[in-house]
Amino acid sequence: MAAVVATAVVLFLPRLANAPGWRAAITPLASIIGSGFLVLGPILDTAYGFYAPLVMAGLCLGGYWFGAVIRYNIATLARPGSHRDVWQIRLERMASWSLAFAYIISVAYYLNLFGAFGVSLTPVDDALHAKLLTSAVYVLVLVAGWVWGFRALERLEQLSVSAKLAIIAGLLTGLAAYFFDRVSAGALVLNLPLVSGWSGVALAFGLIVTVQGFETSRYLGAEYDAHTRIASMRLAQWIASAIYLAYIVLLAYVFRSGEFALTETAIIDMMVVVAPILPMLLVAAALSAQFSAAAADTSGSGGLIAELTRNRISPRHAYALLSVVGLILTWSSDIFAIIAYASRAFALYYALQSLIATLAAWKNRADRRLAFLFGALAVLGFLILIFGDAAEGAE
Template sequence: MAVAGLGMVGLLVWPRLRRARLWHATITPLASIIGSGFLILGPILTDRFGSYGIVAMVVLCAVGYAFGWAIRYNIARIGDDDGTKAGEGAPDDTAALRRVERISSWALAFAYVISVTYYLNLFGSFFARIFPHPSDSLSRIITTVIYGIILAAGLTRGFSLLERVEQISVSLQLATITALLAALCVYGVQEYSDGTLHYSSAVIGGLPALQLMFGFIITVQGFETSRYLRREYSAADRQHSMKMAQWISTAIYLVYAGLLAISFESGSFTLKETAIIDMMAKISAVLGPLLILAALAAQFSAAVADTGGSGGLVEELTEGRVSPKGAYVGLAVIGLGLTWSSSVFQIVSYASRAFALYYALQSGLAFLRARHTHDGSGQNTLRLAGFAALALLGLAAAVFGRSVEGG
């Protein structure tokens, strides 16, 4: 376990990798995807789907990659000017398409608000585990304090300092995940040798299972950040960075879900947002503290990034009428309201539905842009059908997604 974790650290600090342009472009979406779901998704899928959790994971990753396909098409159509101003769209977009693009940007800004709430509530839950008697109230108090710190930083131009933790956070996160997967592999091999591999049936199916999956799109979210990378990256760079981030995160998620499926049974642990700590304590006493440390770094840096992203989007969309500082205050007010009125799992569902709406709009835009240049070929017809199906899927997820407590 230690060797695997240290090996990953060595790889991440390897000068050739650190200087690689594609890797620099991949770090942000990769950190966002893994930070969004790794900590809570495994226990939830194992608890609800049993040994078939890996099947659910395949579906989630496939859906995420499909939505990424639509966004990558939009990146290609908009070209290298993408990201200069929110809501502008492609050079040849009609006025109607530009309006939809603008609505899509507003949907993303709102989704960022909910995702920050999710990240900071997860931060509060993991931080509370440091204390002898963690509770929901303690988690919410911690979340409130962190909101205050981030808001103060945003109002006093202190974000640049906070944003520096991203590279450290990514390295710590990937090293911890590598160590965790290595420990699960050793544990799985030992169980196989002893003939004690676990199997359990799903406790949910049909429409409730589908609605639950809709409510967890947030866990594979984050790839869309490739679209909004700095202008120094070309459209091709941003498309490749998204693909790379989704390939790497999918590989990590599938190995993770598969190992959990053979190591634990549905109902063998108490399902809560920090369940992964209790599950890993069975395998290694070292993993619990490591997971807490990695969780705090990952959730904090993700919250800072999305807070900054939301503020910047709102400023551009309102053409400066609302400053980033004003957006930060609004974000904090909404987030604190959700923090004290909803559970973490409910907030996960809200965030998933918000991003599903954004993905639906992006898929709809991809459909309209593809139709605008439709040449009658079979390939383009299939592309149109795919984009239309994704738009409908995103809308369905936005409307019918539910939290695990309702599953």
């Protein structure tokens, strides 16, 4: 608890909270470590055993490479006299449509986790009541967006991000203490992986959404210049990668395989052993983070669809479409399948952005070597789109 309070005090210091670079980094950082942080640890630990930190490093590296694509595109657009040819314009439009669709699925991802965590510490902790809660929140989000819009809800993100980072600091502190206690007792465990070969690669493909979120810097041009967005995105990815890697290293070697069931809220059961206060803090962080993230992505999707259709589909009608699709996903799929769907949707967006970067780099003689890297990343994005697989949770 002391770590939570100390971190919160630092994050709310005016000098840090009001620093332009930090404020620009908050949005992508919040998206990257959002809800994925809560589900990713148990999935990697169960599926990959003692290889979990290596897989986490691979996911972070893949996310960083795709982030490099977005950063290159930001820099290209900011160059004096820069212009895009017809193919780049068409690809950008396709990428915007794919992002709008990815947001629709990511909202389903966030709100299904909201439902699961919302009932996790109650007597009705089961899939039916979790889906009922998710459905109720969908109705709330639709009504809020239809009547008031999301500006008020998006302001919540500034507070929830700092609170979430403070709780994560407490989680890592508790895990570190528990880890070193296991070290001193000679009780670390090396779990064998349950997946390997191509099935292991396909599962990792299906988890790319858990390190997604850095692309939000691409769309902050009205608030920050290109240099600030590029630097803050890089900072956000560095911080998120450090948090994720520390988290997985501390988690992967202290729980025996089969000691807990793989569910969307498995982290709650695991943290009871580490510190009794952590489950309540994690649920509080999950509820605030997932609701604010869902509101932000709903707003983003509605705005994109309205812009792409030149307001033939209004944001309000886009919110209704999002809610209908989300409710269908909620009642037809489990959270692990939705995670894989979201990963594949964002992979399409990254692949299209990589193609845009490839064309831009090829046109610039000084950057032609980068064109081959960006082309390879486009291929990787399409592979994730086609082959991304879902984890198998406990029934």
